[in-house]
Amino acid sequence: MPLLKLGIPKGSLEEATIELFAQAGWNITAHARNYYPDIDDPDIRCALIRAQEMAPYVERGALDLGLTGLDWILESQAEVEQICTLTYSKVSNRPSRWVLVVPQDSPIQRIEDLAGKKIATELVGFTKRYLAERGIEAAVEFSWGATEAKVVEGLVDAVVEITETGSTIRAHGLRIVEDLLITETRLIANPQAMQDPSRRAKIEQIALMLQAALRARHKVALKCNVPAECLDAVVALLPSLHAPTVSHLYDRQWLALETIVDAASVRDLVPKLSAAGAQGILEYRLNKMV
Ligand SMILES: Nc1ncnc2c1ncn2[C@@H]1O[C@H](COP(=O)(O)OP(=O)(O)OP(=O)(O)O)[C@@H](O)[C@H]1O
Ligand SMILES: O=P(O)(O)OC[C@H]1O[C@H](OP(=O)(O)OP(=O)(O)O)[C@H](O)[C@@H]1O
Ligand SMILES: [Mg+2]
CATH class of the missing domain: 3.40.190.10 (Periplasmic binding protein-like II)
Incomplete structure (x- = not known):
């Protein structure tokens, strides 16, 4: 496939963007004195570009794909395809x-x-x-x-x-x-690049994995063991959207429960689960959530 030309925003979003790509599965290594970071994917060539200039370069096809803030997309009025919103800023996962x-x-x-x-x-x-x-x-x-x-x-x-x-x-x-x-970060693509099946597939792969990595930052996995007689009380505490997986322990009187919850809810939820009879409660970080 032709190389996909990817623009990484230099400046405020640089570090957070490289971190997000690492979580999504691509290692980008920036060099002190050149603006072409290495990436461990032979289909992609990276360039560091100012956030303010990203959309015009993507519009004219100098880049196939780039990340920048909605602010600079609107400021430039460049005609680019907005592939997805990625809600992270310089220091937080908020707009x-x-x-x-x-x-x-x-x-x-x-x-x-x-x-x-x-x-x-x-x-x-x-x-x-x-x-x-x-x-x-x-x-x-x-x-x-x-x-x-x-x-x-x-x-x-x-x-x-x-x-x-x-x-x-x-x-x-x-x-x-x-x-x-x-404003929050957007993944933007050149409209012609999106017409080319191989580049489009690569862009969709990147969008899916970046979104999966960001989504996972807000969630955690919880695991615990519950005596059979406490199961209903424990399950009732969990948000209804996240139906837990329930399996039996070797000792049939006990069940193992696994579910995904909002990371922010854990500090309130765990004491309640414990009070309802859950034991061996474990919290895991997630890397991706599709
Ligand atoms: N905390 C933040 N401060 C500034 N810009 C931010 C912040 N978080 C996210 N951004 C986004 O980063 C982009 C601006 O980054 P850029 O590095 O080009 O400008 P800058 O931060 O003003 O650079 P400089 O370090 O030269 O002042 C914008 O799209 C903006 O929305
Ligand atoms: O609300 P805060 O978290 O404090 O962040 C906002 C500040 O960060 C940016 O400054 P920058 O570092 O880009 O310096 P600049 O003013 O020289 O562009 C922005 O221009 C604000 O001054
Ligand atoms: Mg600034």
């Missing part, structure tokens, strides 16, 4: 938000109060369109970064910035006026 922020004591309370004001952002096109759709006339200027500092210094009236954990906004003592966009 990030582009927000309008002002100093705590600013008179700006609502987005409409921006009329006649000056705003700095890296996401200029999106912000201009967002304001135009609401009939708000304001000056939007490009910021090369460290954007929060500009509103603190009074260089502009407001900034539109991305926030994930909220720590940068807190550190600058800023106030969020409005959410403009919830």
Whole structure:
């Protein structure tokens, strides 16, 4: 098959993306001084590309496939096929938000109060369109970064910035006026590449495995042994969607129970299972969930 040209986002998403590929089954090794990381799949050639430039390169076919944020796909207005959403950011498995922020004591309370004001952002096109759709006339200027500092210094009236954990906004003592966009990582493909059966198959394989790896991060497997007389009480505690597998132990008075649950529910669930008579409770991490 022809080599599939894959763009890995350089910058904020780089580490998290390489980690996700590793969990999905592909080892990518970045090198300090070149932008062509190795990948242990002879069908794929990798390139490190800025998230901001990913969609235009995928649109024109310089890359068949790439990962970038929804924010930069919208900003570039590139025509690419969005294969799937992969909800992870720089440090978490959650989306990030582009927000309008002002100093705590600013008179700006609502987005409409921006009329006649000056705003700095890296996401200029999106912000201009967002304001135009609401009939708000304001000056939007490009910021090369460290954007929060500009509103603190009074260089502009407001900034539109991305926030994930909220720590940068807190550190600058800023106030969020409005959410403009919830963004998460997307897998995007060149439309012609999707017409080619062998590249399409490879893209679908990658999409399936990346989604399976991400899904598994939110779930765990639970195993326990239950005396037969406690089985109904223990099963009643488990979420109904996840019907448990039940098998007999050598001692027929005991049953082994296995199920998949939300990782976040475990700290509440395990004490309840124990109180209902479950013993030898084990929790396993999962690597993939299809
Ligand atoms: N915590 C985060 N901070 C910034 N961007 C993030 C974060 N989490 C995810 N992203 C996504 O990463 C992409 C931006 O990454 P990129 O590395 O190109 O910009 P950057 O983080 O501003 O780079 P730089 O390190 O040069 O400031 C966007 O699609 C954005 O949605
Ligand atoms: O809500 P948080 O988790 O604090 O993350 C958001 C911050 O991270 C990014 O900064 P980056 O590291 O890209 O620096 P930059 O401002 O120079 O682009 C972004 O521009 C915010 O400043
Ligand atoms: Mg930045």
